[in-house]
Amino acid sequence: MMCFQCGKRKARIEGLCEPCFLEGQPPLFIRNLKLSKCKECGALHYGSWRDISLEKVVEEHVPVDDFDYRIEQRDMVVTVSVVARQWFHENQTHAFVQQTQFTIHVRPSLCDQCSKMLSGYYQAVLQVRRQDHLLTEEERALIDSIVVSNLREKDFISQIKERKEGTDFYFSTSKAALRAAHILRKQLGGVVKESYTTVGMDRQKGTDIKRGTILFLLHKYKPGDILLCQNEVFKVISSSQKLHLKNGYSEKVFPWKKVEYLESENQLQALSSSKYTVKDCQVIDVTPSQVLVMLPDFETRYLKRPKDIKVKVGNWYSILFFQEYAYWM
Ligand SMILES: [Zn+2]
Ligand SMILES: [Zn+2]
Secondary structure, three states: OOOOOOOEEEEOOOOEHHHHHHHHHOOOOOOOOEEEEOOOOOOOEEOOOEEEOOHHHHHHHHOOEEEEEEHHHHHHHOEEEEEEEEEOOOOOOOEEEEEEEEEEEEEEEHHHHHHHOOOOOOOOOEEEEEEEEEEOOHHHHEEEEEHHOOOOOOOEEEEEOOOOEEEEEEEEHHHHHHHHHHHHHHOOOEEEEEEEEEEEEEEOOOOOEEEEEEEEEEEEEEEEEEEOOOEEEEEEEEOOOEEEEEEEOOOOEOHHHHHHHHOOOOOOOEOOHOEEEEEEEEEEEEOOOOEEEEOOOOEEEEEEEEOOOOOOOOOEEEEEOOOOOOEEE
16 A cells, blocks of 8 residues: 555555655644743752753753753853654654754742842851850861751851850751751760740741750860869860860769769869969989979979870970879870
């Protein structure tokens, strides 16, 4: 049987030859697109605000499975040329190749996240402080980097305020602020306290709008501090999960509950620098149990030999003097 349209070739598909059948297929048509693009973060609004590339939008938009495309961008107008290969019938011997173009108009805009962020929106403030102290510059820098590097993609911090006593982070959600506080506690030790106040009413959802204040409080003892503990002087080695104290003779590791107990019993306190002196002393002689040292004023004294410090004759060591006691530090 011959093709009933052209009468020249053998009929293969629905009474037509293949060229006549393909000629009868609808032309390839792809509708033009208008896209908003966030000026701040580059997100595109395709269905919703999404962090996707223009290529990904093209791939989702073209209603054909097998195609190649080329993108040409001029300012805000993108021209996309598409070559598609389609199969309309199982008896087709080769793919039907069609070409077309469509345009994407890109409109600068602000995504929901960025407009909230730029307007200073926040749901919770994370306040970072150290008990009884101001935060140092190093502590602030460390805390900033921990907080910022652990921020999840959907969350944002609309403002960071450096205050005299510490840093305030204004978070997009209470959940994100609380999460940051727990990450800080895990890495640095300390306590997290939460409080919430109702600031309004969400009319659509019929629920209260709450604003959170999350307080992350570092413990008051920090590495390098000198403490008097059970009548012995120690240096703080670390103060994260537990309080770790050390001097030349012994070492102590206390959970924070124990720290609170010792404080209440007046067995643990910070030693202010006016109460002790640290002197560089030279070792004159070493015996199995004692070390003879010379102080800066040439006075010599026998001290108990430290356990963890290798003492060599002629070398200089920092020794802390408190009342009648001396400590290798
Ligand atoms: Zn034909
Ligand atoms: Zn944005």
